[in-house]
Amino acid sequence: MIFAAVYGFLLLFVIVLIFVVFLTIIYFSKNKVLAELIICGFILFFTINFFYIWFPIKENTELKIANYLLITEYNGAVPEVSFSLGDKGYLKKLNKIKDNWIGYIYDFDEAISKFLDAEKIGKEKIEYNKNSGYFIINSQNQLFHLTEEQVKEKLKVKKLNLKNPEKIIRKYGEKKEKSTFYKIIDDYFIPFSDKGIGIIRL
Structure with missing residues (x-):
């Protein structure tokens, strides 16, 4: 489970860091609605690029x-x-x-x-x-x-x-x-996959 743990921790760390930064921006922003829209757009853009660059399907x-x-x-x-x-x-x-x-x-x-x-x-x-x-x-x-x-x-x-x-x-x-990341997803995290049943295979 070494690779699964590393990938999971990395993703969680990035998400938490972004969440904290954006909450800080919203808190100090005068136009909170505009700030929230910009942040949501950035999160979507970042998420797509993050997975495409760091976790290519193949x-x-x-x-x-x-x-x-x-x-x-x-x-x-x-x-x-x-x-x-x-x-x-x-x-x-x-x-x-x-x-x-x-x-x-x-x-x-x-x-x-x-x-x-x-x-x-x-x-x-x-x-x-x-x-x-x-x-x-x-x-x-x-x-x-x-x-x-x-x-x-x-x-x-x-x-x-x-x-x-x-x-x-x-x-x-x-x-x-198929990349190692997605092989791990298939083997350990996909419910009812051909490799195991449940969210995490033990």
Whole structure:
């Protein structure tokens, strides 16, 4: 329920903040009727744009990085979203600097607590960790298992500004599907949906 809670809290915070600001404006306004009409119009405009920009119905779910395919994986049972870079591992952060894709792949211990089966040990841990850490992928090189400082040095930058892979996939990716937000709505908040019955599925 992590994503559902975050989205719900964010929306509630924005609504409460707007409500408080507008009540203050109405209270101090001389022409209260006009102020109320303007505020209602603004609320309608803001609400439409807020959901359109922050919660698009469909969003890109795949991103081609060299010969690897970065895939968005949604687990409706949690709910949780993970991003796997082919057979290299699960991504935590990603960005594009000029023609270079840079990112961070969870190490085995991080991934096992989030996405992997706890029984995977020994050889699998060694193999997985060969690609963990920071990476650089471009048309000429594919470098894995780097440190943050090594990446900065190779790219000659001071900051990497890595972001949630979801944001990068939205911007550069393809294969549009129903967004995570609306999948959560379908799974947990829609009464009598095919995934559960009631306002919130437990």
